[in-house]
Amino acid sequence: MRALVWHGKNDVRVEQMPDPKILNPRDVILRVTTTAICGSDLHLVNGVIPSMQAGDILGHEFMGEVVEVGKENQKLKVGDRVVVPFTIACGGCFFCEKALWSLCDNSNPNAWMAEKLWGYSTSGLFGYSHLTGGYAGGQAEYVRVPYSDVGPLKIPASVTDEQVLFLSDILPTGYQAAENCDIQPGDTVAVWGCGPVGQMAIRSAFLLGAGRVIAIDNVCERLEMARDRNGAETIDFSHQDVFDRLKTITGGRGPDSCIDAVGLESHGGSFDAYVDKAKMALYLATDRPSVLRQAIHACRKGGVVSVPGVYGGFLDKVPFGAAFQKGLTFKMGQTHMMRYMQPLLERIERGELDPSFVITHRFPLARAAEAYDLFGRKQDGCIKVVMKPHDLVH
């Protein structure tokens, strides 16, 4: 088969290799019909997530058709059409029983590595470094799905791939980010980052009753999408001071909750962002948390800071004093996918939600490297790329 393979910083290639095989009794093999590139993939390509190995297959947003079923899998059969969540969960551990799916105790075969860095291991993830299992990803013609009787969601024929593909990650992620804000009717929610995750968070915040959503970014077409398609007010951080602006437009009180949908590679005009960048380049820091700092600083007293943006290591100069003094609540983490997939699918089926609005580009898998470049550099108005692994090159 062909798949998109990581070879190093800014070096991904489509390669030919043997097809995946069933390795464990609960596995299935999927013929991937549609897959996408996520902002999280950019962290890998930018080389800021450790423990990648040349030859690793990327991709954790994918769906397809079951072509082979392991002998202990009672749930799926050949021909089923499924969306696969990016977190791999066993279904049998303490954490899975509590629906803390992304914290599964058993699905990371490299648990000891994650324990070294984080104290305890979290769940395995597709195509996301060896710290979280080193599982081959789904930007490929075929993919092996472990514990596939737990995560994958069967999809009815009445909806298209593009309508449901984002149940694999960004829709539940944006939804959880908003749910974590504990939104009360009429609340004001500030969202940093108008990438795909930010867009889903804006939509979800309104669904959950927010009165106002204020979206922050500096990429023109992303701000436009937040404003025109999703009804948010916007702040362009290249031209406006985010804190002052947020304070003014909330009548001096600050947003009730703040969502960091940017993560460890925030960029921007603020002084601290430049210092972080220099420190990271010199290996003096692991993450660049300038958005997190802003969110903590700007959040109203007693508010919630919700962090779907990914962090991995040690954060410098986080204003913990402000967080403590204002009595903030923090919610964060990889998404507990299976809590949200079924209910969100139902909303899509009822026509209440169509997450395919974020798609700006469609590519055959053969041109995946080009797609990464476009998405990474935000060229050509690119917000979200989907790829068809079995389409012919054009």
Add this chain to the structure above:
Amino acid sequence: MKKNEVAMSAHTVNISETERWLSSIAGAAMILSGLKQRSVGGALRAASGAALLTRGASGYCPAYASVGRSYSRIYDTREALGGRCGVHVDESITINRPAADVWAIWRDFESLPNYIPSLKSVTRTDATRFHWEAIGPGRRSIAWDAEILNEIPNELIAWRTIGEPDVVSAGSVRFVQSKGRGDTQVHVRLQYEPAGGKSTAAIAWLFGKEPGQLIRAGLRRFKAIIETGEAPTTAGQAHGKRSLLHYAQRSHA
């Protein structure tokens, strides 16, 4: 076994990469070791399991001295081996099953090789004695005989080596059902002591540079199989072209 070997050598690559990354971030590794709040002695032990093994081998250890005096509740291997010598491993894991189930699975020693990759076989020789074989360096077998010292259904199993094994060891597994929940804490205590110098290398290999690493991996696998019916793996999965470095590190491991 072949599968696990591949998995283990892949791990070796990862260890070095993660450590390199961590130590390249100024202060991060130090903060992490600080967070563990190890005693200075503990930190040294972790840093140099091999050195400790050497010390263990040369120092006098009145092994077995106290065995037989306290058959009632041997939780502490120090008692079984008669002193604080050799290498101690103290690991625990929580398994999402009642203690009676977990105990029964563990008590079936002959099935343990299914859970612990480096064990080749366990064979019963009489009511309380078992012959153990593990795979050592260069795929050489190391073998020992052990007897069960103490056994309390659903609570405890303790054993020690008998005869003149390469490795003098004693251990206990304690099963503690959580209050008000259906899960069980499994506490493994193990102490081992190379008898002569000759097998020091074998032990160092078997237990890795951090004592307990292998036990922890075994426990994790044991838990995964009990809770999910399989152990998670990526060995044999699809991948693109690996770098030469990858293969070099693999064959070295």
